[in-house]
Amino acid sequence: MNIYWPIALIVISNIFYNICSKQTPDSINPLASLTITYIIGAITSGVMYFVLNRDGNLLREYNHLNWTAFVLGIAIVGLEAGSIYMYKAGWNINSGQLLYSSILAIALIFVGYFLYHEVITWTKVVGITICLIGLVFISK
Structure with a gap:
C-alpha cells in the first residue's frame, strides 16, 4: 500500500x-x-x-x-x-494555520516523549527552535 x-x-x-x-x-x-x-x-x-x-x-x-x-x-x-x-x-488563512500548526508540532514532540516514550533528538530540538523562530516572523 x-x-x-x-x-x-x-x-x-x-x-x-x-x-x-x-x-x-x-x-x-x-x-x-x-x-x-x-x-x-x-x-x-x-x-x-x-x-x-x-x-x-x-x-x-x-x-x-x-x-x-x-x-x-x-x-x-x-x-x-x-x-x-x-x-x-x-x-489570515496563511498565518493562523501556520501559528497553531507550529505550536501543535512543538506540543506533540512532548506528548510523544511523555506518553509514548519517543526519543527527543537534537534534530527535533533544532526543529522546535526553527518553529519558535518562525512564530516570531509570522507574528510580525
Whole structure:
C-alpha cells in the first residue's frame, strides 16, 4: 500500500477545511454550522464504511468502541469551532494555520516523549527552535 496517499488526503482535506472554516458566514453561530457539518460527516462515514466493507456490519463494529471515539468527537468539535472562531477573530488563512500548526508540532514532540516514550533528538530540538523562530516572523 502506498504510504503517501494518507498524507495527500490530509493535505487536500485540510485545504478545503481551512477554506470552509474561513468562509463560514459571520451571520451563523459556528456551533450551529457544525451541526450540519457533523450530519454530513456521519452520512459520509456511513456510506464510505459500506463502500469499503461490502459485508460490513456497523452495529457489530460498535462493539469494539472504546473511550477514544467519544473523546475524539469532543476534540473534533474543539478543532473545528476553534478554526472558525480563529478566522472570525480576523486571522489570515496563511498565518493562523501556520501559528497553531507550529505550536501543535512543538506540543506533540512532548506528548510523544511523555506518553509514548519517543526519543527527543537534537534534530527535533533544532526543529522546535526553527518553529519558535518562525512564530516570531509570522507574528510580525
